[in-house]
Amino acid sequence: MWIIWRTFLCRSVTLASSGQRFQSTTIVHASQQKTVQHKRILHHQSQPMTWMTKTVGFSQAYISPVFGSFCLPSQIFLTLPRTIKLAVHHQLLLVLMRLRLGLMFTDLGKRFGISRTTACEIFAVWRPILARFMKEKIIAWLPKDTLERIRPQSFSVHYPKATFIIDCTEIFVQRPKNLRKRAQTYSNYNHHNTYKALYCIAPNDFVMFVSKLFGGRASDTFITRNSGLISHLIPGDQVLADRGFTITDVLPPGVTLAIPAFTRGCKELPEHEVTRTRRLANVIIHIERTIRRLKGFTILSNIIPGRIQHVDDIVTICAGLCNCNLS
Structure with missing residues (x-):
């Protein structure tokens, strides 16, 4: 109770x-x-x-x-x-x-x-x-002084200016009967029809932003551009993300992006790039743990029937409940 x-x-x-x-x-x-x-x-x-x-x-x-x-x-x-x-x-x-x-x-x-x-x-x-x-x-956007106060020690050494971590999560949905919706929701990554949302957390796993749902076909970059996240950024912020978020051209001036190094086109990465990628992976793991906590709600971990509407509200409620259970 x-x-x-x-x-x-x-x-x-x-x-x-x-x-x-x-x-x-x-x-x-x-x-x-x-x-x-x-x-x-x-x-x-x-x-x-x-x-x-x-x-x-x-x-x-x-x-x-x-x-x-x-x-x-x-x-x-x-x-x-x-x-x-x-x-x-x-x-x-x-x-x-x-x-x-x-x-x-x-x-x-x-x-x-x-x-x-x-x-x-x-x-x-x-x-x-x-x-x-x-x-x-x-689900609130935390000010900078609060972020400084709650930033874990693992961020303070290599990413002292990190504002938030972003990643996209997919929710399995029943295959729509409408052909257009079926094509828009089909995910090539999961080989299933899905809804896709942008998830943004503070360094201490606090959920700061949840986007509306997009079709599983949408790319991470497209969702970031059209989710409204960019309007929250101010000069001096640092965004941590996976290598799929190539959004440097849409970030406001003074905002930096830290993503793992790309291996395409080169036989092996330089030593300093390998070290930087490992350090970044050690802190990006936070958002994977937070998304796993979100999927702990069975209504989101199962395949959502097509008759269920307003799934955006359901995702928002579950994300807010995750904030109420921080440990």
Whole structure:
């Protein structure tokens, strides 16, 4: 249960058994913490469950200096339909189980004592809410002073100015019936139809940017040019990437790009290029580990059916949840 409210970065949440309730939410500041009482009326189902009364909390050791202060907007609860007779935190748990475990709506309906249609409606309602919250509050572009403070020791020696690491990840999707979409989503690398997204992390594995989804046919360079990432760059930034990102010509003045050396056209690399490539590979491995954490959500690791829409929101939510579980 604690992971649900940890997603929204609430310091302490008191859940009432039924009827009306008062919710106490702590707004986390970088220098201080203040508790603000919010009077909210939430409608729960008439039959209370045994574990509905509980107080949960978590440590705010990392998020505090990064985000400053914020809390879950009360407007979120006002947008929920009142026809759903399921507690709000149970609805959120259902959504998280759908993402993490990849359970079908029929299975979720039986677990929560509701119909399959209601379970599908709950996911459809919460999906845009969570995606918007993750974009605005969780997946944030960190300022330079914060990057300096959180940069690991492995970067400080050879890449002290590294701002972020980028790479593309592919999500398998069912082969579309439309021939044009089938051609646009076919990946020559994976020999399968896929969606492709640009993933950008800070040196400490914090997700800073997630692009919209492109077809698997799109190249890494094309996605980087059209994802909106370039607008975040400022002079003095250093981008770390794999050798497929030949984007030097589109980078703003003063921004440098570090990619492994190319072996095409030469029998062997000079000694200094081999050393530089090895050092770069030792830090680029961070983004591979972060993408592996993203694929830990079963809904993204399995083949996504063609009937599922708004996969961009699902990727954004999963990326934001990865930020809430940094270790």
